[in-house]
Amino acid sequence: MGYAQRVPPFVISSSGASGGTRGGGVSVSAAWSNAPYPVLVVGGDGDVVDANEAARTLFPPAEGLPPWLADAHRRPRASGTPEQGVVSGTVAGRSFEAYSSPGEGGEVVWWLVEDTGHRLAEEALRTERERTELLEEISGVLLSSLNVDRCAEVTARTAADHLADAAVVVAPAQGRRHPLTYARAGGAVTQTLARVDPSSVPGLAEALQGFPPVPTRWIDPEELADWLIPPGFDGPIDSVIIAPLPGHGIPAGALILLRSSTHRAFTDGEEAFAHLFAARAGAALSAAHLYAEQASITATLLQELLPPRLERVHGVEYAGVYRPSQDHEDVGGDFYDVHPGADASQDTFVVLGDVAGKGLQAAALTGKIRSVLQALLPLSGDHQQVLTLLNDALLTSHHTRYASLVLASVRRSEGSEGAEGQVRLRLTSAGHLPPLIIRADGRVEPVDTLGQIVGALPKVTAHSVDVVLAPGETCLLYTDGITDAHGGPLGEELYGEHRLRHALRECARMPAKAVVEHVQMLAAQWLGGGRHDDMATLAITNPATGRSTRRTAHGHDTGTTA
Template identity: 60%
Template sequence: MGRVPVAPPRVVGSSGSPVDPRCVAAGPGAAWAHAPYPVLVADRDGRLVELNDAARQLWSDAVRGDKLRDTVPSWLAEAHGRFTDGTSGGAVRTAGAVADRFFEAHPTPTDEGDVVWWLVDDTDRRLAEAALAGTRRRTALLADVSSQLLSTLNLTRCLEATARMATDHLAEAAVLVAPPQGRRYPLTYAFRGGPVTRVTAPVEVRDLPGLAEALQGFPPVPARWIDPARLPGWSRPAGFREPVGSVIVAPLPGHGVSAGALVLLRSSSEQAFSDDELFARLFAARAGAALSAARLYTEQSSITATLMRELLPPRLESVHGVEYAGAYRPARDNEHIGGDFYDVHPGAGPAEESLVTLGDVAGKGLDAAVLTGKIRNTLHALLPLATDHVRMLTLLNKALLSSPHTRFATLVLASVRRRGGEVALRLTSAGHLPPLIVRADGTVEEAATRGSLIGALPRVTATTARVTLHPGETCLLYTDGVTEARGGPLGDELFGEHRLKRVLAECAGLPAEAVVERIQMLTAQWLGPGSHDDIATVAIGAPRVADRTVADGQGRARSTTHRRTP
C-alpha cells in the first residue's frame, strides 16, 4: 500500500516567492535550503541526506550519512521510523524539544523514497498557552480564596484559613502578623504538613525588612532585598526546619486600615519567589479584604453585644422577701430587643420600697429599643422621687417631649414593700393596661389605676391604687403583646383579657416564676407561627413561706429566672 503524502507547510524562498516542497527531490539547491525554519532529509534507512541552513544551526556537527538516532532527538528519529515502515498509516505529526526550543515536525516523502522533515518552531505558542493556563489557574485560585475567606466572618477562622491557604498554594511556610494589641502582635503560623498555631507575643517588626512598612499599608519591599539568612527567629513556624531560600513580606490591605502583613517562606530547594511575587501580592490583597471585613464584623458584634446588655431586660430575683419573675419575647424572633421593657430597682433595705417599672414604647425593633433605653435611664435617675409616682411620670413626660423622638410610651409603676408575711403595693398606670391581682382563692382582680400616655400630651394625669398581697398571691404586670396575641385555631383570634384572667385563676398559689412561665407558654402556643407584638410580663409575689433572710437583712434569698422565650 502506498503512502499518503502529507502536505508540508507553505515555504517561501529567498526571493519571497512560494516554493513547491516537491522541489526537494532535485536536491538541496535553492529550493528549501533557505527555508525560514529547519528542514532535514533522511532516507528510508534512517540516515541523514541533507540539512538546510536553519537545521545546521541546531545540529552543527551533523554530516551526510549520519544515523538519525545519533544526530537528532529520539522523538524525531522514532517518528521517522514509524513513517518509513508504514506503521503510522502515512500520517505522522510529532513534536518535541530541540535544545531550548520546541518544534512540530511534519514529514513529506520524495520521489526517491526519502523523507523531508519540516520543523516548525512552536515555542512561542506553547509559552503563550502555558502563560494563559497559568493565568486562568491563578484567577480560579484567587476566586476560591475570596470565596473561602469571605464565607466566614469569624476573625480567628479567617486568620487560620489565610495562613493555611498560603502554604497550600504559595509557600512552604507562612506567618500572618495582625495589627498590634498594645505592644504585642497576634501571630498566626502555618507550614506545609503541619498545624496552624496562633500566639500573641512582643516582636521587633523592624528586624524583618519591609514588615514595619507593610503593617502601615505601604507598598511591599521586593523579595530580592530580603536576606533569608538574617530572618528573626519569631518569623519561622516552630516546626519548620528547612533552610529558607526566599522570602516575601506582603501587606494585607484593609478597608482604609491595614489588616496586617503576610510573611511567606520558601526553602532553598524550592523555586524563588521572583515569578510569583505579583501573584503573592494579589493573594494578600484578597486575604486583606476578607480579614478587614471579619475584623469589622467582630468589632461591631462586640459593640452590639455591649449595647444589648444594657437594653435587654434584667434577670429578676427575690428581693427583701418578695418574689419577682419576668419574661420577654421580642416581636421579631431574629432580634433580641424591642419596645417592651421592665426593671426592678431594689430598695436600700427591707423597710424601703422597691420600684418595679414595666412599659411599652410605640413601635418595634431597634428604634423602639433605643427609646426604651432612654426611658429606663431617666427612671433610674428619678428613683429618689419614687414616693410620688405622678411626679416621676410628669418629669419623664417632659424629658420625652423635649427629645427628638416622636414615639410615645405606656408605663406602669409598682412600689413594693414587704410587711411581715404580706406585700404592700402602690400601682400607677400611665396609659398602660392595669395590673392583675391573683388571689389565693383563684379570684382575679384588676387594679383600680388609670392614666395618660407618656410623651404624647403636655400634662400627665394618673391615679394610684394601693393593693396588699397575702401569702401565695401574685400581682401581674404585662404588655398588650399578651392580650393582642393573634392566633388560635384559625390564626385570627386575639388571646384577650378574658382568656388571660382565666389562665391566671388557674395559677392561684403558684410562685411568681411559675405564673410567668405559664403565661409565656400558653401565649406562644396560641400564637403558633404567626406574627406578634413584643411580649413582656413581670410577676410580683408574696411567698407562702416567710423568708428567713428578711430578718437578718439579707436582700436576695431565692433566685428566680428571667426567661426570654425563643
C-alpha cells in the same frame, strides 16, 4: 546518532534547476536549502543524511536527532514511512512542531516550525486562568466567613498551598503582642499570640503600616528572625515576599511567603500575583475585623438593654419573661426593671413598659427610658413626679415615640404577732393595661389605676392605687403583646383580657416564675406559628408559707390624683 553523510552546500545553476545530489537524487531542494525553518533528511535507520543551514545550527552533528523526534521517526506506518501528523518537542529550550514528508529511497524529510512564542502565550494564558480561578475561589471562601481567625487561617493555608512553601499572616498588634498564623504547604495551620519585633524583618514594619511593599530582591532570607519560621518548616529559605494586607482605611496586617532553596525563587509575575492575592485577603480580613468590632459594640449595648435577671428581694418574689416580636432579636419595645431598696425598710421600685414600635429603634428608646428611671430612683416614692420628669425628658428628645408604663412601689411588712407577713404595693398606670391581682382563693381582680402615656402630651396625670398581697397572692404586670396575640382556631382571634383572667385562676398560690411561664406558654400556644408583638410579663408574689391563708386587706383607691 550523528549525520551519516554530509553533502556540499546546494548551488543554484543559471538555469534555475536544483542541484546537489546524492546517488543521482536530489537531497535538499533549492526551495528550502536556505529557508529559516530547520529541515532534516533522515534515513530509514534514523541517521540524518542531510540538513539545511538552519538545521545544522540547531542540531550539532554529534548530537543527532532529539529523543522526541527520533521516537516519532521510528513509529512506522503500514507503508513503511513514519506516522503522518504533527509531533512537538523542545530543542535547546525552544519549542518546535515537526512535520514529515516522504523522500527518496525510504528517507523522510522533517520540517521543523518553531512555536516557542505560541507555547509561551498559551502557558501564560493558562497560568492567568488558573490564578483567576484561584482568586475567585479564595475570595468566595474568605468572604463566606466573618470570623477573623478563620479568615487568617484560610489566607495562610491557601498561600502556602498555592503560592509558596510556607506562609505567615501577621495581624496588627493587640496591645504588645501580634496574632500570628503559620502554615506549611500540605501541613497544619498554627495560630498564636506572641510578642515580636516587626522591625527585625526587613519591610514588615512598613507593611503593617500600609506602606508599599519592599521588593523581594531587597530581602535577604538569611536575615529573617527565627519567630517568622513556621513550626516544622525544614530547609533553608531561598526567597521571601512580604505583602501588605490592605484593609478598609487601616491595614489588616501583612502576608509573608517563604520558598525554600529546593524550589526556584519567586518570579516577578509570582510576586505581582502574591500582592493581588494579599489585596483580596486583606479586604476579607478587614471586613471580619469590622464585623467583630461592631458585634462587640452591639453585644455591649444589648447587654444593657436585656431584661434583668429577677429573684427574691426582701422576702418578695419577682419573675419576668420577655419575648421579642422577632425571634432572631434579643431586645425590642417591651421592658421591665426591678430596683431593690437599700434594705427591707425601703420600697423596691418596679416598672414595666411598652414603647411604641418594634425592633432596635424601639429598643433604643427603651434604653433611654430605663436610664432616666434609673436616675430618678431617689424620687421613686412619688410616682407622679417620676412620670412628669420622664415625660419632660421624652418630649425634649429627638425620638418621636411614646410609651405606656406601670409603676409599682413594693414593700413587705410584717403583721402583728401571730399574723402573716403582707406585701404592700402602690401601683400607678401611665396609659398601660391594668395590673391583675391573683388572690390565694383563685379570684383574679384588675387594679383600677389609670393615667396618660408618657412622651406624647406636655402634661401627664395618673391615678395610683394601693394593694395588699397576702401570702400566696401575686400581682401580674403584662404588655398588650399578650392580650393582642392573634391566633386561636381561625388564627385571627385576639387572646383578650378575659381569657388571660380566666387562665390566671389556675395560678393561685403559684411561685412568681411559674406564673409568668404559664402565661407565656398559653400565649405561645394561642399564637401557633403566627406573628406577634413584643410580649413581657412580670409577677410580684408574696410567697405562700404553707399555712392556711386568709384575705387581709383589699387594695383600695387612695382617692388622690398622682
